[in-house]
Amino acid sequence: MEKVKASLKIPSSLDWSDPDPCKWTKVGCLDNRVTRIQIGKLNVGGTLPPELRNLSELSTFEVMNNQITGPLPSLAGLSKLQEANLHNNNFSSFPSDFFSGLTSLVHVFLDYNPFEPWEIPESVTDAKTLQTFSATGANIKGRIPGFFNFDTFSQLRVLHLAMNNLEGELPNGLAGTSIESFWVNGQRLNGTIDVIQNMSSLTEVWLHGNQFSGPLPDFSMLTGLQNLSLRDNQFTGVVPASLINLKSLFVVNLTNNELQGPTPKFADNVIVDMRAGSNRFCLDDPGVACDDRVNILLSILEPVGYPQTFADNWKGNDPCNNWLGVACAQGNIVSILFAKKGLTGTISSNFAKLTSLTTLDLSGNNLTGTIPVELTTLPKLTKLDVSNNRLYGKLPPFRQNVVLVTEGNPDIGKDKAPTPDGKSPGGSSSGGSSSGSKKSNTGTVVGSVIGGVGGLSLLALGIFLYARKGKRTSRVQSPTTVVIHPHHSGDQEGVKITVAGSSVNGGSETFSHTSSGPSDMHMVEAGNMLLLMANIQLKQDWQEHLGIWRQITGRVTTKVDVFSFGVILMEMITGRKALDETQPEESLHLVTWFRRMHLNKETFRKAIDETIQPDEETLASISTVSELAGHCCAREPYQRPDMSHVVNVLSSLAELWKPAELDTDDEFAIDYDMSLPQVLKKWQAFENSDESSSFLASTDTTQTSIPCRPSGFADSFASADAR
Structure with missing residues (x-):
């Protein structure tokens, strides 16, 4: 307390002259230990000494609304401190370990101090009893x-x-x-x-x-x-x-x-x-x-999130008064021209309320879902252009005189929705059971899953793995068998998934999961199948991201797949397992540890796999992927993105992830000048070729529906081939 007194400029209104600090004005003690210092709003100046943290019994510290300057000292270790009122002073800096060990802190006020720029430190998580965190105007x-x-x-x-x-x-x-x-x-x-x-x-x-x-x-x-x-x-x-x-x-x-x-x-x-x-x-x-026309047009924008470009251009109460994308005749809306407007979402059935509509152009956007059947009721419609979107489903029965343009939607005409990454679903386009397909005779429907996922998501993952410099992170080293059998239980049909592979120590790893019915088929969609094929902490990941999720929620959705995909990204960035029992308790689970490490640049750099050795350009790409991984692993399923968003992010980085040296001797190597759909078609052509048949005949297993990895994939992905 003598150090505190010497550092501060105490006004005459405070009597701090007694040798016993417990008798000082605005100071409280218990059992001759200082528990309270309450000198707020008393025109106190000077600085606070670092010795302040030695007052181990301090529970209340109030110095607000004074003129105290200099760095704010750390209060780390004051485990009994409950209230710290430091606002409205002139502190120059904030220590990163300020909150360490403040396990009883309830209220902290840091407002209106000219600190040097600082980030909220992770040490604040020590104060789990916190009720108030106030830091307005604190830089x-x-x-x-x-x-x-x-x-x-x-x-x-x-x-x-x-x-x-x-x-x-x-x-x-x-x-x-x-x-x-x-x-x-x-x-x-x-x-x-x-x-x-x-x-x-x-x-x-x-x-x-x-x-x-x-x-x-x-x-x-x-x-x-x-x-x-x-x-x-x-x-x-x-x-x-x-x-x-x-x-x-x-x-x-x-x-x-x-x-x-x-x-x-x-x-x-x-x-x-x-x-x-x-x-x-x-x-x-x-x-x-x-106006009713305005209401209809706004309802049409709701499924696409009310884009700002329309808000900028739609003014007033008359949509025929030069509204963007709207054309009228005699006060009636006759054309909607929304081509290449960056729309993301679904097509509204409320277009059917524009009964004078003759032309509807929604081409060149990122629309998903199906074409609403209600559009067939438009009596004057002559042209509907939905080309170059991501629509799926059977075409509604439009009149014969309606010109329907649907090219650029690979899943149009198919009953099934695309997989979460927006690529075509596998299996029959008629939506029939896979049990009648050719491959089901051998007991596998792997192709129906991988066909939709492998061409795009696996390519993006493979390219990213180049940055890993060939490092092997999987515990499973030899090729793994993934077999998906038709399964019958009573009146229900589903699938049984069996995964087997050799582990590092020479043992084998085999486990199964049986679905309860067709609604369970989501579990073999993009993320979970990639999880299986990547063999990253094989059994533990499967149980943690699928089995445990089922126990908690009673169901498995595509958002679990997205979560699993995010875990894979985290594993590739860090070189760590999803669940590593060799780590301390606070670092046991990769997702929670990754979130903490990603809070600032310095800790994030330490989290990156040391074999990557990124320069600034590579670090920027890795930062983008890490943001994506965190988004995929959001706690609430509704907060996670669709796989279409994931693919868009990864595809934008593909050019940066090209390897420096390509294997040009392999006929089936990745051609980075080709688009992802073109690469997929190339693989599919190989699958149907005689050479593919010869290759399959020479392998130990015949359950694959895609060829062996192209040589463009990193060696560390070799164990990820699903057979």
Whole structure:
């Protein structure tokens, strides 16, 4: 305490003259040990000494609203500290180990200090009893850490990070937390705010002054929300009724966005900041409905996420007044021309409500799903162009005079939906049982799965493995047998999957899984089949990402496949197993360890497999893949991307991942000047060739439906050939 006294400039109002610090003003003791220092708002100057951390019984430390300068000393090890009020001073820097060992910390206030730029350190996770973390205007940089989640901070009620230099998206881990007051306003945050809809304890949300975009989420679960500030962002779409009708709402601010549809009319007791003309509402009168044509067009945009380009160009209440992509005749909409507008999502059946429509052009986008049968009811339709999308399914029965353009959709005309990566499903295009196919006579339907996945996802993975410099990470070294048998149980039909291979120590590894029926077929889709073929911690991964998931949820979905795919990416980046019992408890599970290591650049560099030795350019690519891996392994299934997004990310990096030296002697090596679909066709042609038959006859097993790996794949992928 004498060190504290010597470092601070104590005003005359504080009597700190007694030799016994327990008798000093604003200092409290218990059993002659200092437990409280409460000198806030007393015009205290000077600095805080590092010896402060030696006050091991300190539970309350208040120095807020003073003029204290210099670096903030670490309080690491003060295990009894419950409250630290440090806001409104002039501290110059924040120590990264500040929170280490603060296992009793409940409230911390760091607001309005001119710290040098700093990132929220992982050491804050030591304070699992934290209820308030407030650091507004504290010069924080980087992203909002993913460890602000319910698993780590189940008691967190206040998270104030406003007026800093944060960027990126809101972390998915916020969903399900008990946070009541959430401030992140005045920064460079972007993306959607969908995570908000699952923060059911919220009473106050300040998101204004960022770059958030997309439609507003469903607010029906936020039954206690009172104060919502969304102004000065880029939100689009219609204000949802779940917000307008929220009975708890007291203040709402929507000014300066690109919201569309009717101007919302809130209850009379709600204070509304929604300046006229600051959005894209059809009319300025609250509660007045838009023109029916406007309502239909906006409903059509809902399945594609209300793209900002339309919000920028659709103004007023008359869609025939020079609206983007809309052509009219005598006040009736006759043409919708949305070609190459970057649309992602599905085709709305509400196009059928535009009864004067003659031309509908949706070509050159990224649309999925099927063509709605409702479009066949359009009485004047003469042309429908859906070419170059990712649509599937049988064509609805249009009239003979309708020109239907569908080229560039490889799955059009097939009953089955494409696999999650957007490639063609295997098996019969009529959707019949595989038991009647040629390959089922030998007891395998591997081809129906790999045919859709191998041509694109495996190629992307193989290219990435080049950066691994041939390192072997799999515990299974020799080729593995993957056999999928038709399975009958009572009236139900499914599949039985058997996997066998030789392990490093010379032993064998064999296990099986039997599905309960056709709905279980998801388990052999993209991610899980890749998991099997890659043989990465073979049995443990299968059990952890499939069996355990079934026990918890009772079902397996494509989102489990996406999770497994993310684990594979993490394993390739780090060279570690998904579950490594040789590691300490906190590093046992790869996914949780990877999330922690990815919080900042320095720890992430240490997590990368040392054999990669990345330069800055390679590191940038690996960072992109690591972001993707984290996205795939989000805790909630709905927060994970579709495999189509995964493929888009990996494909964009394919050019950077080309090996320096190619094996040009192999006829079936990867040609990097070919597109991925072209490579797939080349492999399929090889599969049907005489040479393929000769090759298969010479192998020990005959269960494969694709040729042996092309020579363009890294050696470490050799054990990943499914036979």
